[in-house]
Amino acid sequence: MTAAPKILAINGSERDGNTADVLRHAAAHAAERGVEFEIVDLRNVRMERCGPCGDCNDRTFVCAVRDDIPSVVGRMIDADGIVFAAPVHGFGTASLMQTFIERAGVGYLRFNRPLSNKVAGVISVARRYSAGEVWAQLTVNALLNRMILVGSGFPATVHALHRGDALKDIEGLKNVERLVDRMADMMALLREHRELTGRDALSSNDVNERVGLPLNELAGTK
């Protein structure tokens, strides 16, 4: 029997707060669609900040800093879809998500883009200000990793200040539900194509944008 499709959500909040509530809402909706929905709370992940070496652009192998990022990257590789969810802090993404993007993206994912052709969804949570900017920042990172983005109608930005407010933003939650629905549909379509043809619907045999080398000629991520 084929395993149920799986979404892994990365939660960039420092607390069990609004972003966590939104992701629990998304998980309940995914369950109705028969989609597994696991959540990685970055606040519980042993994650160092970028170190002083600064040699990322010359490296052809993974980051030298040792922490739990490789295991999160492995879980992303095992999933069919990834949701990136973060609160807005100081008009930008909360620092846990920023650090994750730097450490996972620059430290591990850039070499052979192992998230290529996975389905991506993006959620930002804010009182109000720069919700769109953070949503856009996470979106371009998903696109950089050659993921397939599905729309949710209006962007899945949830407006919430105090704990519990997110669950009152009916329009925001509707956009989150639509996002999950469309991710489920796209994952099913890609899986069906793979089963029928034995190959991915989109090519991943491409050139690495960083150094002009073919993908896979650079170091693996595990």
Ligand SMILES: Cc1cc2nc3c(=O)[nH]c(=O)nc-3n(C[C@H](O)[C@H](O)[C@H](O)COP(=O)(O)O)c2cc1C
């Ligand atoms: C340090 C800090 C900075 C914040 N900066 C912004 C901001 O720039 N724009 C905004 O709309 N909300 C801002 N907020 C509000 C949070 O985005 C909002 O409370 C959100 O619901 C928090 O999500 P969480 O409970 O998942 O952490 C900030 C909150 C904190 C703690």
